[in-house]
Amino acid sequence: MKTYLVGGAVRDQLLGLLVVDRDYVVVGATPAAMLAAGFQQVGKDFPVFLHPRTQAEYALARTERKQGKGYTGFAVNVDPTVTLEEDLLRRDLTINAMAETAQGEIIDPYGGQQDIELRLLRHVSPAFTEDPLRVLRVARFNARFHALGFTIATETRALLKEIADRGELATISAERVWRETELALRSSSPAVYFETLNEVHALAPWFAELSDVIDTALERLRLCSALSDDSQIRCAALFSALADAHGKAICTRLKVPNRVKQLTRAAIQTTVFWNDQWSPDSILTILSKIDGWRQPERVEAMLPIWSAQGMSSEHLKTLQDCFAAAREVSIQSLAEETNIEHLQGPAIGAAIQAARLAAVRSAF
Template sequence: MKTYLVGGAVRDKLLGRTVTEHDWVVVGSSPEEMQAQGFVPVGKDFPVFLHPQTKEEYALARTERKTGKGYGGFSFYCGEEVTLEDDLIRRDLTINAMAEDENGAIIDPYNGQQDLADKLLRHVSPAFAEDPVRILRIARFAARYHALGFRVADETIALMKTMVADGEVDHLVAERVWKETERALGEPNPEVFIEVLRSCDALARLFPEIDALFGVPQTAAHHPEIDTGVHTLMSLQQAVALSPSTCVRFATLLHDLGKATTPREEWPRHIVHEARSLPLVKQLCGRIAAPKDYKDLALMVAQWHTHCHRALELKPATILKVLQSNDAFRRPERFEQFLLCCEADARGRTGFEDREYPQADFFRAALKAAQAIDMAAIQQGGHTGQAFGDEVNRQRLQNLVQLTKSNSTKE
């Protein structure tokens, strides 16, 4: 029985990155022997055990055989004769197919160290094509290591294209697509996740609403980058700079979906694209099982972002409508997320990346002004039911009138 550190821990140690998880492979053992030594079985599909003290995962070395479509269509074999090399060749990338023994020596049968040096994300073997989740994982790794100069190897992109053409990605379950997407949104360059999926034709299968944005022109005066897809990814980059929230980043990514449905004869203008975005956001979120808070923020941003851009031109009654429609009084933290998305959209344009966005501060001031009313005094004044609500709105509107007058005086 021999134990090896494998996968991401070895990769990140060699890259000089912080190692947060340790995964181990055990060669020459059996489930019975592992349990006899106190390991606790947890694996459903194949033998994985938790160490009795550290609680880290130890998996028996295994081979796999493709038995059906999708990422779940496999049978596993974990006999004592399975070698470390047998186990490593079934992994996704060469940089994830290295191991370290108890003396710190690196076992690297598939040239992972060379690919680390060359900054290449390359598949280990043709077996890569048997698991469509790997397309999402490769795109996610590209988003993580982009800043270090990594790229996906040309032959791996070609293999991913073949997998898409063969229909493998069509068998991905929604929950797995969401899990990988959410993790990708948390990486330093989530726009690279989208770019890699597009480069292998998977974006059109998994996120057709986003894929359709590329090639759709916008008015050059407002969008020097012209292409709506390019603008979307630039906005996503800005969202990363403004917030670590994957919810903010997701909503920013979906904010302009309606522009893909603008009739060509109306290009490059996109009249009422906000309303046309809403069913597309719902459709996408439903298909990938996005959680409700992600969907709700995405719908808010899609519907109201142009109102935010025009904040300094809006009438007080419209400002109040925006605050009420977005539940800003009860959920100010979500309204703050909305403002960050709008700022990311405004900055996600060529030449506008460092531009101030006073509209967000104006809406923050508007919310504060509308909140600055004495609810108890209104109640003590005898207002109840509908009359109470009307008086609250009247005073909020009065405060917003004063704010807009004060703002116009400053200008």
């Protein structure tokens, strides 16, 4: 039984990047042997084990054979005779198909080190096309390593188009699509993820609505990303280029977190109030539409999105000043200044709104 460090940890070490997660592959072992050594099995589709002390993931060396459609249609073989080279062969990119021994020796049967030097994202084998999820993964790696000068190999780009044109992206679950997308949105160049999908004809079916507004959407994502590293805020800035119905559709299809839905809707629905007009009344409408009174943190979250949409820094400052002034209004503050004891229900709400408008006008 031999254990090797594999995948991203080896790649990131060679790139001089911080290694966050360390994954291992075990050659020549059985599930029974791993359990006997104190490991805890967590994998359902294939045996993955947690180290009893470090909780690092240890997977048995395996091969995979395509037997159905989609990213889950694989028969997995974890026989102890599976070699390290066979295990690495099933991986997506050469830079992810390297291993390291306990003594620090790099095992690189498919040219990963050379492709790191060439700054190339290249597939390991023709079996690459069997898993449609790899289209999203390669797009994500392209976004993650774009700042380091990486590009996708021409032959790999052709395979990405081939997978997309087969229509197998539709077989991926919404949860997996969002997981890859959110990871890409956290990267230093998130727009590259969607640029890549667009270039290889892979926006449909998951991001089909972006096709008609791709240039505007990507520009907003770039601008927002320079102001915020929050993946959900970045996503809302991207989706803000869509019409309201399309924004709802893409959020529903991807099963995005509620916060993304709320920020996307707020971005789309408030544009008209600052793009076509700018007044105390429009500012109050904007703040009310995004529920800023009950959720003041939403105002802060919207600032980089509005900036990416084109709101000027002067208007952003005015909006912040007006919000700060209007937040001071409450039932208690009204009671101190006027007689509201005779007011009930909607009348109290109207009085508060009028006081907020007065505060906004004074700060405008």
